[in-house]
Amino acid sequence: xxxxxxxxxxxxxxxxxxxxxxxxxxxxxxxxxxxxxxxxxxxxxxxxxxxxxxxxxxxxxxxxxxxxxxxxxxxxxxxxxxxxxxxxxxxxxx
Numbered sequence: 042x043x044x045x046x047x048x049x050x051x052x053x054x055x056x057x058x059x060x061x062x063x064x065x066x067x068x069x070x071x072x073x074x075x076x077x078x079x080x081x082x083x084x085x086x087x088x089x090x091x092x093x094x095x096x097x098x099x100x101x102x103x104x105x106x107x108x109x110x111x112x113x114x115x116x117x118x119x120x121x122x123x124x125x126x127x128x129x130x131x132x133x134x135x
Contacts, residue, residue, distance in 0.1 A: 051077050 055073055058065060065073070 049077065049080060051080065 051073060055065075
């Protein structure tokens, strides 16, 4: 576990072999590397999926905020127009 990275079970297994003086053939070392690459690829896929889900959720919330803002602006415009019409009607009725 160097550089604050979490050690995988494969790394632990390989380290325990090395510490106990067990040598592995190049074939098995290659299999360890393949397994580690598959693990890293799987972890990367999980992270990408998670980030995509968060991004979609945030984008949806962002769009909802815009939608609510536009509705408030329309309601405010309606109120101001009605207020102006009422004021004009009062002036013309006098």
